[in-house]
Amino acid sequence: TLCFQAFLQMCNLPIQVVCRANAEYMSPSGKVPFIHVGNQVVSELGPIVQFVKAKGHSLSDGLDEVQKAEMKAYMELVNNMLLTAELYLQWCDDVTVEEITHPRYGSPYPWPLNRILSYQKQWEVRRKMKAIGWAGKTLEQVLEDVDQCCQALSQRLGTQPYFFNKQPTELDALVFGHLFTILTTQLITDELSEKVKNYSNLTAFCRRIEQQYFEGHDKDSSTIAARSAKRSLLR
Amino acid sequence: MAAPLELRCWGGGWGLPSVHPESLTVLAYAKFSGAPLTVNTISSSWKAPKGDIPVLISEDNVISQPAKILNFLRKQKYNADYELSAKQGADTLAYIALLEEKLLPALLHTFWIEAENYCSVTKPWFASRIAFPLSLYLPGKMSREALNRILLTKGGPPLYSLTEVEAQIYRDAKECLNLLSKRLGTSQFFFGDTPTTLDAFVFGFLAPVYKVCFPRVQLQEHLKQLPNLCRFCDDILTCYFRLSVSGHSPAGQDTADANLQKLTQLVNKESNLIEKMDDNLRKSPQHPPRKLTTLKLAAGGEESSPFNRLSP
Numbered sequence: 001t002l003c004f005q006a007f008l009q010m011c012n013l014p015i016q017v018v019c020r021a022n023a024e025y026m027s028p029s030g031k032v033p034f035i036h037v038g039n040q041v042v043s044e045l046g047p048i049v050q051f052v053k054a055k056g057h058s059l060s061d062g063l064d065e066v067q068k069a070e071m072k073a074y075m076e077l078v079n080n081m082l083l084t085a086e087l088y089l090q091w092c093d094d095v096t097v098e099e100i101t102h103p104r105y106g107s108p109y110p111w112p113l114n115r116i117l118s119y120q121k122q123w124e125v126r127r128k129m130k131a132i133g134w135a136g137k138t139l140e141q142v143l144e145d146v147d148q149c150c151q152a153l154s155q156r157l158g159t160q161p162y163f164f165n166k167q168p169t170e171l172d173a174l175v176f177g178h179l180f181t182i183l184t185t186q187l188i189t190d191e192l193s194e195k196v197k198n199y200s201n202l203t204a205f206c207r208r209i210e211q212q213y214f215e216g217h218d219k220d221s222s223t224i225a226a227r228s229a230k231r232s233l234l235r
Numbered sequence: 236m237a238a239p240l241e242l243r244c245w246g247g248g249w250g251l252p253s254v255h256p257e258s259l260t261v262l263a264y265a266k267f268s269g270a271p272l273t274v275n276t277i278s279s280s281w282k283a284p285k286g287d288i289p290v291l292i293s294e295d296n297v298i299s300q301p302a303k304i305l306n307f308l309r310k311q312k313y314n315a316d317y318e319l320s321a322k323q324g325a326d327t328l329a330y331i332a333l334l335e336e337k338l339l340p341a342l343l344h345t346f347w348i349e350a351e352n353y354c355s356v357t358k359p360w361f362a363s364r365i366a367f368p369l370s371l372y373l374p375g376k377m378s379r380e381a382l383n384r385i386l387l388t389k390g391g392p393p394l395y396s397l398t399e400v401e402a403q404i405y406r407d408a409k410e411c412l413n414l415l416s417k418r419l420g421t422s423q424f425f426f427g428d429t430p431t432t433l434d435a436f437v438f439g440f441l442a443p444v445y446k447v448c449f450p451r452v453q454l455q456e457h458l459k460q461l462p463n464l465c466r467f468c469d470d471i472l473t474c475y476f477r478l479s480v481s482g483h484s485p486a487g488q489d490t491a492d493a494n495l496q497k498l499t500q501l502v503n504k505e506s507n508l509i510e511k512m513d514d515n516l517r518k519s520p521q522h523p524p525r526k527l528t529t530l531k532l533a534a535g536g537e538e539s540s541p542f543n544r545l546s547p
Contacts, residue, residue: 077332152325
């Protein structure tokens, strides 16, 4: 959720975050989050970026072709590694599943619906993991992959303020969203956030974006940001 | 390092040492890094292919996925990436993720799910390489796994039918090819003059699309419109796989002739490229002797001159 907020705020578009239990059903693609503008509803980062671009705001106009290719490649890396690792941790690691994910995912619903829905989601996620070959991975291997991904991001960022020098782009929003969620969400173990914390330029990057784009607003927005950071665990 | 390394993988055809993308990636990397691999292609003997292919066997270690195999080779000091900066290493990871997310679904679809392609080319080829009665079952299983993978990763709403998913994955693949072409530009390899892990992966994914003759070829046609990617594949085939190519398939000789012709055309057309390479060579560091022997082409005359200049 956070990457969308970050992206929209980087484009200087005012947004209001609302949490709803039936969000997955309201969304046209079944995925949260989505934006509701006038009478249009758009979900998922790709279409949202294009929608915003069509309205005249774009963050990546200043990039040349090769840089755009690089940006797309890094976005895929983040999606591939970090997102899958987050899903794995939420749904395939038994301890986390029992203690955190099931209660959270099922919380808006009465018993037994909450158990049924969360088991269904778990089964779905496990099937997907099996199809892409992650089912055989242990937690250590997943953490190692996350570490590799963070190392790559850290090396790409170097000492620059944003990934493509002076201006933030979609990649910055995406990376911020994922890393901030990892850093601020409470899980059974802190191993995942420890991996990210190993790279000081990444934590500085998150803090910088948070200060620049989120603390400029009132207290409400920052609590909403924290609440939606927790809700993004439900994805 | 002295331990013998054996690679079991799918065999070749249509001028390629292997038609399976992952096997081809490992073979290419082994050539780039100079790792001495004994390649055992799977043939219709009773040794059934178990588990993932390609698989590397070294003493007691059995390693199966390309990424893990490459890691293992690097630990054994067969490293094609030692000249890369940290940022380039990061780029490698990112582009590999791009390939797997955007290009691989369409590749799997072309090989395993497109009905005409599967029935007329893929299934007979694989079935001929597997012992009966496994040949009746295994190709079907591989096809189902490919379909499963595509549907689970790409097939959620708002795409509700297989045709919509297909349209989307081919769009993604074409975009990916365009991005790769832009990134490659006019250089010989992705990071300068020496091939690295990324080149191995790109070659492994592109070459089957480029060379295997299918009845339905929309991806191949798109690839052929990107001449720098085609040139990239051909260069690697001629430089690194020349010996094994002519050894294997009967089409090898024709391919060698065709490649020679292409090389001559390349030289006649792109004299700028040679000059540019000259500049790069003067600036680039020395290469270890292991790699040079593979670059010395038997073809005499001008076309070998840019490559000869790499020798000390």
